[in-house]
Amino acid sequence: MAVRLVVLGPPGAGKGTQAERFARERGLPKISTGDILREAVQSGSELGRAARAVMETGKLVGDDMMIGIVRERLERTDAQRGFVLDGFPRTVLQARALDRMLDDDSPLAVVDIEVPEEAIVRRLSARRICGSCGWTAVPGAASCSRCGGELVQRRDDAEDVVRERLHVYARDTQQLVDFYRDRPTFRSVDGDQSPDAVAADIAAAVAAAVRGHE
Ligand SMILES: [Zn+2]
Numbered sequence: 538m539a540v541r542l543v544v545l546g547p548p549g550a551g552k553g554t555q556a557e558r559f560a561r562e563r564g565l566p567k568i569s570t571g572d573i574l575r576e577a578v579q580s581g582s583e584l585g586r587a588a589r590a591v592m593e594t595g596k597l598v599g600d601d602m603m604i605g606i607v608r609e610r611l612e613r614t615d616a617q618r619g620f621v622l623d624g625f626p627r628t629v630l631q632a633r634a635l636d637r638m639l640d641d642d643s644p645l646a647v648v649d650i651e652v653p654e655e656a657i658v659r660r661l662s663a664r665r666i667c668g669s670c671g672w673t674a675v676p677g678a679a680s681c682s683r684c685g686g687e688l689v690q691r692r693d694d695a696e697d698v699v700r701e702r703l704h705v706y707a708r709d710t711q712q713l714v715d716f717y718r719d720r721p722t723f724r725s726v727d728g729d730q731s732p733d734a735v736a737a738d739i740a741a742a743v744a745a746a747v748r749g750h751e
Contacts, residue, residue, distance in 0.1 A: 539643040540565060540619035542743055543626070543635075545714065546650030547706045549657040549699065550728045551735065555650065556623040558736055559743075566615050570624035573610045574598065584609060603627075604634040611638055619643075627709070629716045646746035647717045648739050650728035654703055661694045721749035 540563055546552035553569065560567035577585035578592070584605050588598050598606075607625050610616065626632040639645055652660075665674045669686030680688060692698060717723045724742035728735055 538747065539617065540743065540747070541639065541643060541645045542619075542621045543645065543647045543717075544621065544623055544650065544739075545647065545710065545717075546728060547652065547657060548702050549661045550650040550652045551732060552650055553623055554732065555735055555739055556621045558732075559739055560621040562740075563619070563621075565619045565621055567621045567623060568607070568610055568616070568625070569622075570603065570607070570627075573606055577606045577609070582609065600628060600630045600634075604631055607631075607635070608638055626713065629712050632713060632716050644722045644747055644749075646743045647720065647723045648742050648746075649714055649717075649723070649725045650735065650739075651725050652728035654700070656729045657703060658696055658699050661699045662690075662696045664691070664694050665689065666691055722746040 542556075542559060544552050544556045544559075556569070557567050559565075574588055574592075578589045579585070584602065588602055588606065591598050591602065603625065607622075611620065622635075626635050635645070663676060665678075665688035666672065667674060667681035667684060667686040668689040670681060670684045672681055672683045674688050675682060678688065680686065693702070724746055726735060726738040726742055730738075
């Protein structure tokens, strides 16, 4: 049976890293919207050209176009055994479209990585990058381990900006989480643990979701 996983979670919850890890361990493609948008644009497909035109105006790619690009990606052979989606769906409309794309017997596991706001603020506001080469510093390091450069904080990681991003995320995704919450294949995972513990919980959640579906 195909393993299909949607990973949800606020910025700073480690969603991308966990999605990547799960995909690698299972030999599945990790499909993130940023990557497939870039790929679609590079491929020069009709949708890719349309997406490029939208992005060149500085706008976000709308639901219909994003759905089309994800559908094209999921039709490729490597996604037939399963996939991990990161960044899609982002709206209830996209979630409904995804259900229609997957019109067969394999379950869609949805894992929501939950981390308290204070923990994310602590995590992100402690993050430093190298002002010279952009490398993300090891927590607690005094200078860049790659080039010795001075460490600085990204504007995006400042506490007030992190809180604002979290509020925007919560506002935008509440309906999406509500859309999935009552399904037997939905699980919440505590993201305020070590990366290994979170990965183990995600694996258990997916196994339970697949069993719950049978
Ligand atoms: Zn550096």
